[in-house]
Amino acid sequence: MTDPRKIALFGELLKESFPGDHVHDAEDFERDCWFYRVAVGSSSSQRHRVRVSAEFLDDNDEATIKTKFVTWRLADVIRGAGNRQVLIANGGPEVVGQKDRDPPMITTVSAHGLSRLRAFIREHEYCGELTSDVEAERVWMTCTCGAVISRVLEPVT
Numbered sequence: 580m581t582d583p584r585k586i587a588l589f590g591e592l593l594k595e596s597f598p599g600d601h602v603h604d605a606e607d608f609e610r611d612c613w614f615y616r617v618a619v620g621s622s623s624s625q626r627h628r629v630r631v632s633a634e635f636l637d638d639n640d641e642a643t644i645k646t647k648f649v650t651w652r653l654a655d656v657i658r659g660a661g662n663r664q665v666l667i668a669n670g671g672p673e674v675v676g677q678k679d680r681d682p683p684m685i686t687t688v689s690a691h692g693l694s695r696l697r698a699f700i701r702e703h704e705y706c707g708e709l710t711s712d713v714e715a716e717r718v719w720m721t722c723t724c725g726a727v728i729s730r731v732l733e734p735v736t
């Protein structure tokens with residue numbers, strides 16, 4: 580059974596390291612781990628996730644936990660991990676998982692734009708060579724006769 584004072588102590592150390600942020604109390608996330616969440620202010624938006632192994636809390640006294648929190652630079656590690664989970668065990672801190680990336684934006688041409696592009700293709704099909712190009716926000720079609728059409732790409736919602 581993990582000493583509740585040590586569980587509370589670790590939460591206090593997090594609170595001191597992230598002033599202004601809300602540290603959610605430890606949850607018995609898994610049988611052998613304690614799970615803390617650091618959120619911006621009192622909002623529910625999650626900033627950091629910290630998982631502390633029960634073994635680490637059991638094997639170290641309160642003074643040692645405090646010392647290791649400092650010498651392992653846990654506040655910096657947690658801050659640097661962003662939204663990745665930080666696992667703290669006797670071997671030291673470990674950042675788990677990949678940094679979340681922005682999902683790629685999927686864009687398309689509006690239905691109206693699409694019918695205009697189809698019409699352009701029909702119109703110039705037998706006229707010359709058609710080439711198309713996609714930029715960040717636009718799709719272009721050109722014909723060797725000099726005709727050009729471009730349509731704006733919109734994010735798919």
Ligand SMILES: [Zn+2]
Nearest residue numbers: 703706722724
């Ligand atoms: Zn043409």
